Amino acid sequence: MTMAPHPVVQAIIDLSAGAIGGAACVFSGQPLDTAKVKMQTFPTLYRGFVHCVVSTYKQVGVRGLYQGTTPALMANIAENSVLFMSYGFCQQVIRFAAGLHKDAVL
Numbered sequence: 001m002t003m004a005p006h007p008v009v010q011a012i013i014d015l016s017a018g019a020i021g022g023a024a025c026v027f028s029g030q031p032l033d034t035a036k037v038k039m040q041t042f043p044t045l046y047r048g049f050v051h052c053v054v055s056t057y058k059q060v061g062v063r064g065l066y067q068g069t070t071p072a073l074m075a076n077i078a079e080n081s082v083l084f085m086s087y088g089f090c091q092q093v094i095r096f097a098a099g100l101h102k103d104a105v106l
Contacts, residue, residue, distance in 0.1 A: 014081075018085065022076035023077055030065070034064075035052045
């Protein structure tokens, strides 16, 4: 049986995992979201999703597909960090309330 890390260390691990997960979500989904918004804003300009992505890439480059990333990145990192840390904290509360060992798997 392994020992659980100190609660502060576990909170930092959870915060970091949430931040990395939030960043990965934004970086992987932002180009798709940008194309979706452009297609909604200019419905007659693009023939379809691929045409929108290719046109944006040709006009502005990769940077054009990541417009508006900063606010989404900040929001997702903050949201996922708090979510992951709260989830870990709630697990500890449940273990304590149920009288389980602090390493018990829920």
